[in-house]
Amino acid sequence: MQKKIFRKALIWNGKKNVKVVDKLFPKISENEAILKVETCCLCGSDLRTYMHGNKRVSKGSILGHEISGKIIKVGKKVKKFSKGDNISIGADIPCGKCKFCLNGQVNKCEINLAIGYQLEGGFTNYMKLNNLVLKNGPIAKTGKFNDFDKIALAEPLACCINGFEKCNITNINTVTIFGAGAIGQLLGKLSFYFGAKKIILIDKNQKRLNIAKKIKSANFFVNSNIDIKRKIMKITKQEGSDLIFTACSDIKTHKKAFEIISKGGTINFFGGLPINADPIKIYSNNIHYNELHITGSHGSTPAQHLKALKLIINKKINLNGIITHKFDLNDSVKAFKVALKGEALKIAIKPNEII
Ligand SMILES: [Zn+2]
Ligand SMILES: [Zn+2]
Secondary structure, three states: OOOOOEEEEEEEOOOOOEEEEEEEOOOOOOOOEEEEEEEEEEOHHHHHHHHHOOOOOOOOEEOOOEEEEEEEEEOOOOOOOOOOOEEEEOOEEOOOOOHHHHOOOHHHOOOOEEEOOOEOOOOEOEEEEOHHHHHHOOEEEOOOOOOHHHHHOHHHHHHHHHHHHOOOOOOOOEEEEEOOOHHHHHHHHHHHHOOOOEEEEEEOOHHHHHHHHHOOOOOEEEEOOOOHHHHHHHHOOOOOEEEEEEOOOOHHHHHHHHHOEEEEEEEEEOOOOOOOOOOOOOOHHHHHHHOOEEEEOOOOOHHHHHHHHHHHHOOOOOOOOOEEEEEEHHHHHHHHHHHHHOOOOEEEEEOOOOO
16 A cells, blocks of 8 residues: 655634644646745735635635745646746636636636635645646746745735736825735835835834834835824825825725825725725715826736746845744644734745744
């Protein structure tokens, strides 16, 4: 009898219930591959699934979609990747066939398949990459660049690039970002990259604002316990903010955004709200007379994942300090508790290390 080989994985087992289990080492067909996962970061959406479940995630699934690692085995028919390749992987897998995939809006795919949802995620030491992931997914080689913690951040950075691509960013002077979590801070760093001069980060969590100050994710830091409108108007010399991102799940920020937007400005509702959130009232005359742009963004495309990866590899965006906590796989249940406290910016799980 053949000896069974196991791997370790963190699985979601129902609301507020995750655990580390032994799973059989994946077998692959000739179109598949195996990744030795070096880093998989914990995303806000993993936390939401942990707390509330998600109809795309069934019990026993492996979460995690901000992934980096090394390919250790490929099937005979896999041509794009080889053993030893350093790899970055994101979340959304285009089906390649629906109307959205065919017109390039692949993050709105009707099938809406994603790694760490219907497909197995990166909270495991060895991850199976199926044919669809290898063929259509946000998966890219990073060459000799092997700073795996930074490579894993290509996915959230790609979502932020998607956010900017949905906005009018010609001549942006001021960007205001509600939420100084990892996404808010990545949006801040991209704002510098896209030429904004005044980047205002707002949060009630002073610890996060302090981290942002230290790692230069913005140049104005506003605690939300003060009169935000007055403060933003002062910083912008009464003009209001050209571009506003709501990178948190607080409906108050959606309302506030309309009070601080400049003429011709853009609001991007970046962070989703809880499913039962109330509607908000909008004075459409403001949109009309002030020619406002109201948009949203969700997820990212493989092309944006590649753009993000290039910014990281070419050191155009400095990601030092975004990851504030690291856990090995055995301790990964603790990571969810730490994340819920709101003290960490980004937590990395290191499935093949002892920390
Ligand atoms: Zn994510
Ligand atoms: Zn599709």
